[in-house]
Structures are given as C-alpha cells and as structure tokens.
Amino acid sequence: CYFPPLPVIEIRFCVPVCPPRPGGPEGDHGSSQTVALLERDRVIEALKQKLQTKEKEVDNLFQRNSHLVREVWYLTDVVQHLNQKLAELEADKQELREKIRSLLNRRPALAQVEQEATSEVENVYNKLLELQGNIRVFCRCRKSSASSCLEKTDDQEVVVVQKGSRKKFQFDKVYSPSSTQEDVFAGTLPVITSCVDGYNVCILAYGQTGSGKTYTMMGSKENPGVGMGTVVTRLKSNAHFGALFFLRCHTLWILRRASLDIRVLGKSVSVPGLTRVEVRTEADILTVMEMGEKNWKIASTKMNIQSSRSHLVVALEVEGSDEVSGLTSRGMLTLCDLAGSERISKTEAEGQRLVEAAAINKSLTALGQVFSALKCNAIHCCMFVNVSPDAKDAVETLSTLQFGSTIRQVALGKATQNVAPAKNRNTK
Numbered sequence: 001c002y003f004p005p006l007p008v009i010e011i012r013f014c015v016p017v018c019p020p021r022p023g024g025p026e027g028d029h030g031s032s033q034t035v036a037l038l039e040r041d042r043v044i045e046a047l048k049q050k051l052q053t054k055e056k057e058v059d060n061l062f063q064r065n066s067h068l069v070r071e072v073w074y075l076t077d078v079v080q081h082l083n084q085k086l087a088e089l090e091a092d093k094q095e096l097r098e099k100i101r102s103l104l105n106r107r108p109a110l111a112q113v114e115q116e117a118t119s120e121v122e123n124v125y126n127k128l129l130e131l132q133g134n135i136r137v138f139c140r141c142r143k144s145s146a147s148s149c150l151e152k153t154d155d156q157e158v159v160v161v162q163k164g165s166r167k168k169f170q171f172d173k174v175y176s177p178s179s180t181q182e183d184v185f186a187g188t189l190p191v192i193t194s195c196v197d198g199y200n201v202c203i204l205a206y207g208q209t210g211s212g213k214t215y216t217m218m219g220s221k222e223n224p225g226v227g228m229g230t231v232v233t234r235l236k237s238n239a240h241f242g243a244l245f246f247l248r249c250h251t252l253w254i255l256r257r258a259s260l261d262i263r264v265l266g267k268s269v270s271v272p273g274l275t276r277v278e279v280r281t282e283a284d285i286l287t288v289m290e291m292g293e294k295n296w297k298i299a300s301t302k303m304n305i306q307s308s309r310s311h312l313v314v315a316l317e318v319e320g321s322d323e324v325s326g327l328t329s330r331g332m333l334t335l336c337d338l339a340g341s342e343r344i345s346k347t348e349a350e351g352q353r354l355v356e357a358a359a360i361n362k363s364l365t366a367l368g369q370v371f372s373a374l375k376c377n378a379i380h381c382c383m384f385v386n387v388s389p390d391a392k393d394a395v396e397t398l399s400t401l402q403f404g405s406t407i408r409q410v411a412l413g414k415a416t417q418n419v420a421p422a423k424n425r426n427t428k
C-alpha cells in the first residue's frame with residue numbers, strides 16, 4: 001500500500017490583548033475591555049472559519065490522494081500485465097525464428113522430396129497412359145437440329161441406328177453434341193501433358209466434311225479447340241517444370257500428293273511445304289497461326305481448293321527444363337486436321353475434285369495402314385473421330401466409327417521419354 005505523507009497544517013491563534021491605559025477612568029477602562037473582547041471574538045470567529053476551510057481542503061486532498069492511490073494500483077497492474085505479454089511475445093518470436101531457420105536449412109531436402117514425389121506421380125501417370133494404350137480414340141458428335149441416327153448409351157459407347165439395325169461402337173470417350181470445347185480439352189489434357197515430360201504426342205481429327213474436325217482442333221476465338229493457342233496457354237499453366245520453352249513451330253498443308261509451300265512471317269522455306277519458325281513467346285505462336293491461316297486462305301483461294309481437300313499438320317517442339325533435377329526433356333506436339341473422309345460417290349466429285357478425293361482416300365487408307373503397322377516407341381496418340389448425327393449421314397458416320405474402332409485395336413509399343421541432362425541454354 002502506498003500512502004503519501006499527509007500535509008501538516010499549522011494554525012496559530014493570535015489574540016490581541018489591550019493593556020489598561022495608565023491613569024484612565026474606570027468606565028473607559030471597562031468599555032475598552034469590552035471592545036477588546038469583541039475584537040477577540042471576531043478574530044476567533046474568523047480563525048474558526050479559516051480552520052473550517054482548511055479542514056475542507058484537507059478532506060479534498062485526502063479524497064484526491066486515495067483516488068490517485070487507486071489509479072497507481074491499477075496502472076501498476078496494467079504495466080505488470082503488459083510486461084508479461086511482452087515476455088510471451090519475445091518467447092514466440094524466438095521460437096518462430098528457430099522454426100524459420102530450421103525450415104530454411106531443410107528447404108533443399110524438402111525440394112528434393114517434392115521433386116521425387118512429382119517424378120513418381122509422373123511415372124505412375126505415364127505408366128497409366130501406357131497401360132491404357134498409347135492410342136486413345138475419342139468420338140465426338142457434332143451438334144445438329146436434324147433427326148439423329150446416334151444414341152450415346154454411356155461415356156464410352158455410341159450406337160448407330162440405321163434402318164432398324166443398331167450397331168454399337170466403343171471408344172475411350174464419347175462426346176455428345178452437348179459437350180463443350182472445355183470437356184474435350186479436359187479429355188486430351190493427359191496426353192498433351194505428357195509432351196512436357198518428353199514424349200512425342202500426336203492429336204488427329206478424322207471424319208467427313210463438316211463433321212467438326214476443324215472446330216475440335218482449332219475452334220474459334222470464342223470457343224478455342226484443342227488448338228495451338230489453347231494448348232500453348234494450358235501447357236504453360238499445367239507445366240510442373242521450372243521452365244517451358246516452345247522451340248519451333250512447323251506448319252504443313254498436304255494437298256493431293258504434294259505438300260503446299262505456305263510462307264509464314266514472310267520467311268522462305270528451306271524444305272518445300274515446310275515452314276520452320278523459331279518461336280520465342282506464346283504471342284509468336286499465335287502470330288504464326290494467324291499468319292499461316294491467312295496465307296493458307298490466300299493460297300487456297302488462288303488454287304480454288306477447300307480446307308476439306310487438304311490435310312493440315314501443325315507441329316510444335318516443346319522443351320521443358322527441371323531446375324531441381326537439372327533434366328531437360330523435349331517433346332513434339334503434332335496436331336493434324338485431316339481432309340474430309342467422305343466417299344467419292346457421296347460428294348459426286350468429278351474432274352480435279354475426283355483426283356483430290358482419290359488422293360485423300362488413298363492417304364487416309366495409308367494412315368490406317370500406318371497405325372496398324374506402327375511399332376513406333378516414342379509417341380502418345382490421341383485421335384478424334386468426328387461424326388455427324390444427321391440421319392442422312394448415317395453411312396459416313398458408320399464408316400468413320402468403323403475406322404476409329406479399327407485404330408483403337410492398335411496398341412503402339414511402349415512410348416519412350418526424350419530426357420537429357422540440362423545444358424547451358426545460351427549455347428543452344
């Protein structure tokens with residue numbers, strides 16, 4: 001307890017006493033004594049009042065003192081509490097510093113663990129792809145308002161209903177007319193992603209004219225397909241590698257038995273029909289695509305040919321580099337928008353069209369033979385068979401689905417990864 005010293009108040013009483021005047025009359029002496037007494041009473045009264053005032057002041061000071069004493073107690077408590085909190089915070093700070101130090105020390109080890117886990121997942125993932133078969137065949141049905149000859153029974157089965165008969169086809173995935181570009185991209189993503197792991201990947205679209213091959217592969221600006229822009233953007237966002245490079249982009253249009261020389265970005269080509277462009281940024285790729293498409297339109301108009309009369313091949317070389325393991329991997333992503341697969345009789349082709357149609361059918365037959373004979377060991381392949389659900393297209397649809405089924409029976413050899421230790425990028 002803290003009691004400050006009380007103020008000491010000293011009160012002195014001074015009462016003036018008048019001595020009797022020598023030789024003065026008795027009456028005078030009496031009245032002067034009375035005056036003196038009265039004066040003394042007045043002084044006493046004044047002093048009493050002063051005393052009372054001082055007593056009040058003392059009371060006030062006492063009250064103020066006890067208030068201050070309480071305040072001191074309270075503030076002492078607050079200071080004690082704050083000191084305790086400060087000590088606790090200081091201890092926490094030390095503990096956190098220790099934790100950060102130990103995490104920093106363990107960081108390389110954690111990165112190693114993470115890298116190992118990622119590699120393990122990739123291995124399992126690519127093994128799974130191998131087990132599923134390196135060729136995946138997807139069926140996509142175009143939208144149509146006409147009466148339909150197709151029934152999608154489940155995610156992997158489609159039935160063609162024609163003249164009362166029902167023919168079933170199984171695929172790795174069947175996309176109904178209501179499937180979006182996003183759904184389709186999600187289906188191809190596992191295959192596309194393996195390109196970053198150093199596998200060669202090929203995506204093809206096969207089907208009759210107007211069945212949605214270009215829509216699936218390239219799409220439109222609003223609804224991009226499994227095309228370059230989308231692939232590039234999404235490959236980049238899905239890349240688990242420290243760095244991902246797009247090395248070169250090749251575009252090739254094959255018309256009849258010759259390949260067409262399309263100049264991209266004004267560069268002449270060293271190999272007929274093949275344009276080789278160094279791609280440094282994603283914007284470069286889009287420019288290449290846009291320029292290529294523009295040049296293709298000009299060339300095709302001049303030569304009076306339609307997109308459906310030629311095969312379009314776009315190949316993209318990708319290099320991924322893993323900063324932790326120091327490995328680099330190279331993969332090639334090839335996108336093929338094949339020429340229309342319709343029969344000659346259907347298109348009633350004649351003259352040059354007939355020659356084209358014959359060449360197309362020959363090349364598509366060759367493609368089927370290539371798939372059957374292929375024992376290539378460095379490729380993951382994803383093929384879209386695009387079909388029209390229109391009843392009038394039932395024969396073409398049957399033929400396309402039959403082609404897809406045959407391709408699906410083919411199992412490619414085990415795909416191999418193109419991985420090499422990192423080298424100095426500047427020397428490339």
Ligand SMILES: Nc1ncnc2c1ncn2[C@@H]1O[C@H](COP(=O)(O)OP(=O)(O)OP(=O)(O)O)[C@@H](O)[C@H]1O
Pocket residue numbers: 141142143177207208209210211212213214215216307308338339340386
């Ligand atoms: N799933 C779909 N959803 C909406 N529209 C589609 C779909 N598939 C195709 N289309 C539309 O149908 C039309 C024909 O499609 P597309 O040009 O892709 O066919 P194609 O098979 O490439 O033809 P061709 O062999 O003549 O080049 C286009 O206008 C396209 O936008």
